[in-house]
Amino acid sequence: GDSVTQMEGPVTLSEEAFLTINCTYTATGYPSLFWYVQYPGEGLQLLLKATKADDKGSNKGFEATYRKETTSFHLEKGSVQVSDSAVYFCALSSGGTSYGKLTFGQGTILTVHP
Amino acid sequence: EADIYQTPRYLVIGTGKKITLECSQTMGHDKMYWYQQDPGMELHLIHYSYGVNSTEKGDLSSESTVSRIRTEHFPLTLESARPSHTSQYLCASSGTGYAAGYNEQFFGPGTRLTVL
Numbered sequence: 189g190d191s192v193t194q195m196e197g198p199v200t201l202s203e204e205a206f207l208t209i210n211c212t213y214t215a216t217g218y219p220s221l222f223w224y225v226q227y228p229g230e231g232l233q234l235l236l237k238a239t240k241a242d243d244k245g246s247n248k249g250f251e252a253t254y255r256k257e258t259t260s261f262h263l264e265k266g267s268v269q270v271s272d273s274a275v276y277f278c279a280l281s282s283g284g285t286s287y288g289k290l291t292f293g294q295g296t297i298l299t300v301h302p
Numbered sequence: 303e304a305d306i307y308q309t310p311r312y313l314v315i316g317t318g319k320k321i322t323l324e325c326s327q328t329m330g331h332d333k334m335y336w337y338q339q340d341p342g343m344e345l346h347l348i349h350y351s352y353g354v355n356s357t358e359k360g361d362l363s364s365e366s367t368v369s370r371i372r373t374e375h376f377p378l379t380l381e382s383a384r385p386s387h388t389s390q391y392l393c394a395s396s397g398t399g400y401a402a403g404y405n406e407q408f409f410g411p412g413t414r415l416t417v418l
Binding site for chain 2: 281289292295
């Protein structure tokens with residue numbers, strides 16, 4: 189079945205540091221890939237997405253590239269801010285019997301200090 | 303404005319009470335979902351629906367039940383709450399086809415339930 193593995197957290201960085209959160213997946217066919225962010229006390233918000241191989245999703249300074257050859261979708265940001273402190277989820281959507289459903293990674297807690 | 307709503311945001315109740323968590327969306331989506339989020343942040347799908355009068359159990363067994371009588375409304379009910387039901391419950395919806403971003407889901411703000 190489908191699965192998503194994220195790098196284990198929590199991740200603690202200083203402001204303006206470079207961020208990478210690793211995400212690898214296992215899926216049948218050609219899944220769509222997503223990064224969601226959850227700020228304290230809120231629901232999940234879509235951060236970025238990619239629907240085919242080599243697509244790069246980007247938003248708010250975050251980027252991730254759909255790498256089919258390495259089955260990866262790593263999240264990066266060049267300079268994090270305190271306001272980026274949140275939980276980040278990698279997810280995929282594939283068809284077939286999983287139609288309409290998302291498979292989530294376990295989440296990575298990011299804390300950014302001033 | 304198209305959105306997805308959950309009420310209440312916070313609920314503290316005693317053991318044995320019947321509760322209903324409300325979820326409504328104004329985006330015209332056909333698919334809706336309920337997730338339970340544990341303290342470690344991991345998300346577990348507990349119910350989903352592909353349309354009116356369609357409901358399915360998710361990947362994590364749950365004592366809750368759901369109904370889908372109207373497209374926009376997907377309430378979750380616990381007949382007799384227990385402390386083990388204490389958790390964050392998130393509702394989501396998604397549309398169909400390319401315009402829906404290949405199953406991108408939109409989430410409500412969540413209900414934090416505490417059963418004493």
